[in-house]
Amino acid sequence: MKKILMITTGGTIASQATENGLAPTFNADDLLMFMPEIREKTTIQTLTLFSIDSTNMTLELIGKIAETVYQNYEAYDGFVITHGTDTMAYTSAALVYMLKNLGKPVVLTGSQVVVGALFSDVRKNLSDAFLFAREGIPGVFVSFDGIIINGTRATKFRSKSRDAFTSINFPVVAEMKLGMAKYNNLMYHGIYSKTYEIDKDKKLELNTRFCEDVAVVKLHPGIKPELFDFIKAHYKGVVIESFGVGGIPNQFVKINDKLDELIEANIAVVITTQCVEDGTELGVYAVGQITSDQIINAGDMNTEAIVMKLMWALGNFETHDDIKTFMETTVMGDVHYE
Incomplete structure (x- = not known):
């Protein structure tokens, strides 16, 4: 038995x-x-x-x-x-x-x-x-x-x-x-x-090394850009639950500029979606045109896995390139890209 x-x-x-x-x-x-x-x-x-x-x-x-x-x-x-x-x-x-x-x-x-x-x-x-x-x-x-x-x-x-x-x-x-x-x-x-x-x-x-300095932000109409200033000062990584396939406000409230500031400050920025199914496809819409190639695309991962994977990555890798590579590499079926 x-x-x-x-x-x-x-x-x-x-x-x-x-x-x-x-x-x-x-x-x-x-x-x-x-x-x-x-x-x-x-x-x-x-x-x-x-x-x-x-x-x-x-x-x-x-x-x-x-x-x-x-x-x-x-x-x-x-x-x-x-x-x-x-x-x-x-x-x-x-x-x-x-x-x-x-x-x-x-x-x-x-x-x-x-x-x-x-x-x-x-x-x-x-x-x-x-x-x-x-x-x-x-x-x-x-x-x-x-x-x-x-x-x-x-x-x-x-x-x-x-x-x-x-x-x-x-x-x-x-x-x-x-x-x-x-x-x-x-x-x-x-x-x-x-x-x-x-x-x-x-x-x-x-390997149980994790970094707990990760925030999860769900975008919503009325969100204040100043929130990201606090994240820049207190966190090492942030998961952004965007609109649709990856929409980030860039007109009246320019959250996209705040994400650029986070990246310049060496904060790991992961873009996912608020939608339960299908995942992200950055760049389809003008509001999804993220200029920095340092943005981490969460693909079709769910938030629970994204958060745990990012915490593990921050606890085990020193460079942003290594963190991004790990996050966008499939581990036991956790992420796929179109």
């Missing part, structure tokens, strides 16, 4: 009602008591790493998750990590960059409804996560409501519904039906076919 390490970190999946609302109280063994059948086909060891609401997740704690996988890597065939849903997509993306040459499955899951409650999704999500971890596909994944999502492409799309997560600009890897993984045929073709190919001769590398 496959040997899987279950790592718990808190979240709704480990919560129950308290005087102050839902709060994590269950550990890994508590959760497995609700579904003993999982152990019938899988050898499971458990580790409660910490127990928090994922709203309180930090880069240091994500680093501890990565370190735990790294330290136990040789002893297990795969890993299941239970996690709160609100920041799960950030953690899954960060783990991709922290764990280089990952040759085993790391599957994150959680729930929208607490265990034991009517219509709880705990049993389904946890069972699917273990089933997919047994498949042995290398990489980081999010397993939720019967679908498997690439770890850099997951977004929490709904705040209450059981189908909370969606895959952004990337096919769902598989659907979990009747206790089996039904793989998406698209994963065998074109740009997706080599996503999970690995060099088995390369060893797993752990």
Whole structure:
């Protein structure tokens, strides 16, 4: 039987009602008591790493998750990590960059409804996560409501519904039906076919160096240019959620000039879109004509992956050219360009 390490970190999946609302109280063994059948086909060891609401997740704690996988890597065939849903997509993306040459499955899951409650999704999500971890596909994944999502492409799309997560600009890897993984045929073709190919001769590398000096700015009518002066003084990188395929105001409020000033100050500027699907295509419109070739084009990445990738890049590269090259290079299927 496959040997899987279950790592718990808190979240709704480990919560129950308290005087102050839902709060994590269950550990890994508590959760497995609700579904003993999982152990019938899988050898499971458990580790409660910490127990928090994922709203309180930090880069240091994500680093501890990565370190735990790294330290136990040789002893297990795969890993299941239970996690709160609100920041799960950030953690899954960060783990991709922290764990280089990952040759085993790391599957994150959680729930929208607490265990034991009517219509709880705990049993389904946890069972699917273990089933997919047994498949042995290398990489980081999010397993939720019967679908498997690439770890850099997951977004929490709904705040209450059981189908909370969606895959952004990337096919769902598989659907979990009747206790089996039904793989998406698209994963065998074109740009997706080599996503999970690995060099088995390369060893797993752990790198948890991140730079937290990254801001995310969502453009809106009425935005004040002075905001970017503050960013220039206090941050090393900024993600701009632009309009449409890359529109930056350049007429009445000249945000484009402010971005030029940031670049001159050696601030890494990444342009993405506020739209959920399709990504950017800079230069299509006059308002998307960015003069500097130092702008980093996020392509079709989702914001969670952009932020984690930029923080990792700033923590590991010194020159802007190296940061830009890394950001615009595909890592485990995180970005594609038209």
